[in-house]
Amino acid sequence: MMAHTREEALQTTSDSEEEFTCSSEDDEDMEDESFHFKKRFDITKDTVCNENVAPSGAYRTRAASKRRSVFSAVDNLNQCKRDSDQMSAAKKARTLTWKAETDVDRVAQTLRFLPAREPGPHLSAADSRSPMSLFKLFFTESAVTNLCHNTNAQAVRAIANGCKYKWTDVSVDELYRYIGLIFYMASVKMSSIADYWRQDSLFSLPFPATVMPRHRYRIISWNLHMSHPDADKENDRKRGTAQHDRLFRIKPLMNTIRLACKAFYHPRRNLAVKERLVACRANIGMTAYMKAKLTKFKFFVLSDSSNGYTVDFSVYTGKNSFPADRGLSYDAVMSLLDCKVLGSGYHVYMDDFYTSHKLFTDLFALKFGACGTYRDQRKDFPKTAANSLSRSSSRGSIRWIRDGPLVCVKWMDTQVVSVCSTIHAAYTGEHVQRKIKAQDTWKAKSFPCPAPVTAYNQHMGGVDLSGQLLQYYTAQHKTMKWYRKIFLHFLDIAANNAFILYKELHGNMTHDQFMEELIAELCGASQKAAPKQFSTDHVPIPGAKLTSDVRRIASVGRRICVHCKAVHGKKLQTPWKCKACDVHLCLQLNRNCFQEWHKSL
Incomplete structure (x- = not known):
């Protein structure tokens, strides 16, 4: 033996x-x-x-x-x-040496695109849907009912703790009007919330006061709550233990919106993963510090590159929430990609914060193709200098190395660009136009460009497109509570996704028209009614031609004042009328109906 x-x-x-x-x-x-x-x-x-x-x-x-x-x-x-x-x-x-663009590269394996459902909106295109009905897919009446219940409970608790204000329970309709006012403030910018109710300014806005009084709006804002206060208190007792949930205050509404994002739309093949930042001054251990900027809440977002639809998202809760061996970027991407929900054969684009050799190979094993920029110092990426690019390399030079399904490409533009992919071959003949200066004139010149770089520039704009749409009409404004900041971002996601669904189904409305219609429906106002126009012809004139009989000057042409009859129920007569409105109005030292009537115009 x-x-x-x-x-x-x-x-x-x-x-x-x-x-x-x-x-x-x-x-x-x-x-x-x-x-x-x-x-x-x-x-x-x-x-x-x-x-x-x-x-x-x-x-x-x-x-x-x-x-x-x-x-x-x-x-x-x-x-x-x-x-x-x-x-x-x-x-x-x-x-292990870098190869040039003249060397032929072939994709190791082409993934078949097998989505779990038909890509696109999962709503009947034959049904005519209004902006508000699409918004309610994400902010459902059951979710708003729960929001009202928790807000009322928080107000009762605040009053019991000594807050001095009168409170009446908020209803579902009132809370929708409150949300409509938030979107109105996102569309019409003022320096402070109080300015929307000012009536003594050149820039006074009459609309907010017709929806709800300023004091009511502020009280609802103070008490807005997505979870029940008693349950919050119980969760706070577990702080410092594994049972404590940092997202407890936002989870009821967050889960509803995440499910709706995935239920009513299935993404097309090209997806993008990127972080989205929401500014906040809170210091609760979940914010990411940005140098020379405010601390921010970090969202990891999965978006459809074709239209910017937010397919799924997660909230960063601190670096201690992720396993140390795999890292934050790895787990952030894996938490957003679910084969059972999405299917297989998707192409996922990401920036160098997420890209790693292990992530790309694991995604390929799950039948997800991936493409993204990478950092040279990351583990398992090529570090050989043999035949690599240098500062003296000419513009348009390409070098690549294939390691199984993963190809790493370096391309010289104004500086070296490093991209890796499990989808593309290194170079397939694409060219890009760049302006170069020759003899004091700028001319366009064509340069070879690797296939992964071309695809990355085309599809990585998905989350950026989504961010652009959100920034046009963002509901974000200053607030004291961190969870209210995230609530406002939930409103942005719901409104943006509702607009994309409307455009996919009908496509006959611009973004600003969609938001105007949504605000009008939420606030219960009529957008179709044309506002009354001011005119310089609103001046008082006699109601009848003057007579030469001095004894009848004060009585000729007297008619009942429309303002006194409508407001006070009195039939008081006046000889004065408005030239533009052609209605009789009192014009006296102690009864100026002319001024009161035109305040409402």
Whole structure:
């Protein structure tokens, strides 16, 4: 047996170089085998560590020799492993060189696109849907009812704690009007919330006061709550333990919106993953510090590159919430990509914050293609300088290395661009136009461009497009509560996705027209009614031609004042009327109906 074991060990050391080709799986197998031998044989005892076999003195010597022979095999395996690492590293150093665009590259495997559902809106295109009905897909009446219940409970608790204001329970219709006012303020910018109700300014706005009084709007804002206050108190007691949920105050509404985003629309093939930042001054351990900027809440967003629709999102809750071995960027992407919900064959684009060798290979194993810029210092990316680009390389130069399904490409533009992909070949003949200066004039010149760079520039705009749409009519404004900041961002997501659904279904309305119609429906106002026009002809004139009879001057042409009759129910007569309105109005020192009537215009 001893001779046989030594022969196996010798056979192991004499295996061909091809058996040790720098494979991580082979290395792990060797380590497992070494650990297996070390576990079975105890070095401090002269017995085999096996509970099923009781060693005896009759074969103690044979067992010891067997133990020595096995450990000799283990030592040989370890030595072979070290030798193989050195050989594979040397071999890889000889073969790992950058190739140029003239070298032919082929995609290792083309993924078939098999979505779980038909891409596009999952609503009947035959049904005519209003902006408000689409918005209610995300802010459903049941979700708003729950929001009202929690807001009323928070107001009762605040009054019990000493707040001095009168409170009446908010209803579902009133809360929709409140949301409509938030969108109105996003469309019409003023310096402060109070300015929307000012009546003594050149820039006075009459509309907000017709929806709700200023004091009512502020009280609802103070008490707006997405979770029940008693449940918040119970969750706060668990702070510092694993049972504490940092997102507890926003989860009821967040879960509703996330489900709606995935239920009513299925994305097309090209997706983009990027972070979205919401400014906030709160310091609660979930914000990301940005140099020279406010601290911000970080959202990880999955978006359809074709239209900017927010397919899914997650909220950053701190670096301690993610496993240290994989990292924040890896888990952020994996949490957004679900094969059961999306299907397979999708192409996912991301920037260098997320891109890693492990992420791309794991996504490819799940049948997701990936493409993104990468950082050269990241683990497992090529670091060889053989035939690589340098500062003196001409513009348009391309270098690439393929490692199985992953191709890493470097391209010289104004500076070196590093992109990797499991979707594309390195170079397929694409060119881009760049302006260069020659003899004091700028001329357009064509340069070769790698296929991953072209695709990245085309599709990575998905989340940026979504962010642009949100910024046009963002509901964000200053607030004291961190969860209210996220509530306002939920409004942005719902309104933006509702607009994209409307455009996909009908496509006959611009973004500003959509928001105007949505605000009118939420606030219960009529957008179709034309506002009354001011005119310089609103001046008082006599109601009848003047007579030469001095005794009848004060009585000729007197008619009932329309303002006194409508407001006070009195039939008081006046000789004055408005030239533009052609209605009789009192014009006296103690009764100026002319001024009161025109205030409402």
